[in-house]
Amino acid sequence: MGDKLTPEQRHHFMSRIRSKSTKPEVKVRRELFSRGYRFRLNVKKLPGSPDIVLPKYRTAIFVNGCFWHGHKGCKYYVLPKTNVEFWESKILRNRERDTIDYSRLEALHWNVIVIWECELKSSSFEARMDKVIEALHSNKASWESYRKERKEQIEKKRQERRDRKEKDLRQRSEVQILQNVPPRVVKLSLEEEF
Numbered sequence: 001m002g003d004k005l006t007p008e009q010r011h012h013f014m015s016r017i018r019s020k021s022t023k024p025e026v027k028v029r030r031e032l033f034s035r036g037y038r039f040r041l042n043v044k045k046l047p048g049s050p051d052i053v054l055p056k057y058r059t060a061i062f063v064n065g066c067f068w069h070g071h072k073g074c075k076y077y078v079l080p081k082t083n084v085e086f087w088e089s090k091i092l093r094n095r096e097r098d099t100i101d102y103s104r105l106e107a108l109h110w111n112v113i114v115i116w117e118c119e120l121k122s123s124s125f126e127a128r129m130d131k132v133i134e135a136l137h138s139n140k141a142s143w144e145s146y147r148k149e150r151k152e153q154i155e156k157k158r159q160e161r162r163d164r165k166e167k168d169l170r171q172r173s174e175v176q177i178l179q180n181v182p183p184r185v186v187k188l189s190l191e192e193e194f
Contacts, residue, residue: 024117025051025063031129037136046110048101057136058143059111062098066117070095074118109146111139 029052032039040053043060050060066076070091079087102112113135119128 024120047104057140059139061113063115071116
């Protein structure tokens with residue numbers, strides 16, 4: 001079965017697809033904002049330029065389109081019947097890139113939340129957003145715990161360095177004192193011991 005649209009029509013429709021500020025993203029942003037959360041958008045310094053970043057909660061949110069990111073088992077993820085090979089490879093690349101970006105963020109101690117487009121269209125939108133909020137607070141607690149632990153480790157290492165430095169200074173001063181003592185005095189002190 002061929003494409004019902006001409007190449008020009010297909011190009012026109014495909015060129016209108018956004019990569020930022022899509023309807024699902026805007027819906028999530030509005031809900032977060034209405035609940036009092038403040039965030040940044042598409043932070044390019046982070047792997048994958050997450051759609052929504054909440055630095056206070058050390059959380060990156062990706063709002064993924066079911067088709068473009070290949071949401072398995074979703075009714076919105078249906079491969080086109082034309083140019084199937086192209087679409088399969090494109091969606092596979094998107095999935096692989098997503099996996100790499102998520103793991104890189106987690107390696108930097110960022111929490112990743114993925115919200116699928118289909119979760120926002122259903123009547124369970126409020127419930128999904130409640131889970132997101134719950135995850136934010138859980139992430140904040142774990143991030144604060146990690147920071148506290150890390151701060152303690154750094155302070156312990158600093159103290160160890162200070163102790164080593166102090167010990168080295170004592171040893172140097174003892175050696176310097178011994179070097180400045182005339183040999184006759186050292187000899188006399190040694191003779192007194194025996």
